[in-house]
Amino acid sequence: MTGTPLAPAPARFSTRGWLLFAVMAIVWGMPYLFIKEAVDSYSPAAVVAGRTLIGAVILLPLAVHRRALRPALRLWPWVLAFGTIEMAGPFLLLGHAEQTLPSGLTGLLVATVPLFAAVIAVTRGDRGMLRPVRAGGLIVGFIGVGIIVAGPGLAVGGTTSLLAVGEVLLVAVCYAIAPFIVATKLKDVPSLGTITLSLFAVGLFYLPIGLLTQHEVPTARSTISLVALGVVCTALAFMAFFALIAEVGPARAPLFTYVNPVVAIILGTIILNEELSIGLLIGFPLVILGCWLAATGGLVARRARPGPPPLGDAEAS
Incomplete structure (x- = not known):
């Protein structure tokens, strides 16, 4: 993506930012299990139609009450672009991919979103993600995710479709692009209007x-x-997602995808009686550490800059 450089993101996560981060880590860690269960007897296209229409019907009364639809309709091409990149493509690709991929591996592949988001942010003039501590955090987090899901039955190979792996990686690219559309083209549109209109379309x-x-x-x-996909992982999740983008910026908002596979593995252990692996116990702290470093730049870096606020990320080299 090219265009005007983004405004600098806040130098640190606020308490509200961390709370929204935690919500997104949980509610978008659950879809992998729900999608896997849903495509057992629904077609991928039926799953997409069902979850988006359920989410839209839930949000419509609130959107009408807050008069959020008219501003979204004025910018309907960008709203549709967001819906295509964030929902229409990824939801179908995930449904098709999870007919052959384990949910844990799917979560791992989607956890590459922050890497793609960092590349996009850099091309738009935001050099903050190139700082050594934040870049190191991205690497540490990805290593942690890899350790968590690199257990028996989760590695690529055998009957696992390389096409399905490619589909999920394409989903990660789409998920990295979508927040930038919100932050640059739809920043003055009520998030409720954008979400509702996109879901209906x-x-x-x-x-x-x-x-x-x-x-x-x-x-x-x-x-x-x-139904759980539509209510929890679509309607409620998108409201929290837009709030997170507004709070921490489009480059750091997708960092919660590093925690999503942890949630997916835990749900599999509890609900499907899957074995709790040593990899989870080792990788989970790495995921948390990596997310914290990538999001904040590290506590030491903040302490080393007392007094006036530091330069914004976009101005940093």
């Missing part, structure tokens, strides 16, 4: 495709997972 587009590709009677387990 994507849901209505996929509805006929979902109906045509649905060839079996859905199970109760898949249906419950689909």
Whole structure:
């Protein structure tokens, strides 16, 4: 992406930023399990249509009450661009990929989002992510994620489809681009309007495709997972996601994706009785440390700069 350099992000995470970060780490750590369950008896297109329409119906009364739809309609091309990059493409790709990929490996691949976001931020003039401590944090976090999911049954190989791996990596690229659209093109549009309009557009587009590709009677387990995707992982999650972008900036907002695989593995252990691996116990602290370093630059760096606030990230070399 090219264009006007982004305004510098806050020098440190606020308490609100950390709370939103924690919410996103949890609610977008759950979809991998729910998608895996949903595509067991729903087609990928039906899952996309279901979760987006459920989310849109939940948010519509609030959007109307707050008069948030009209501003979004004025910039409908960018709203649709956001919906395509953040929802329409990724949701379908994830559903198709998880028909062959384990949910833990999917989470690991999606955890590459901060790396792509950092590259995009640098190309737009934000040099903050190039600082040694933050760049090191990205690496440490990714190593931690790798340790967590590198257990039996999660490694690429055997019957695992390389196409599915490519699909999830493409999802990571899309997830890295979308926050920049929000921060640059939709910054003056109420987030509720953008989310609601995007969800309806994507849901209505996929509805006929979902109906045509649905060839079996859905199970109760898949249906419950689909509803959870729509309510928790779509409607509520996007509200928190937009708040996080506004609080910490589009380059650091995707850092929560490093924690998502941890949540996915824990849910698999609790719900599916999967073995709690040594990798999780070793990798989890690395993930937390990496996220903290990448988000804040490190406590030592802040203490070394008493007095007036430091230069913004975009001005740093």
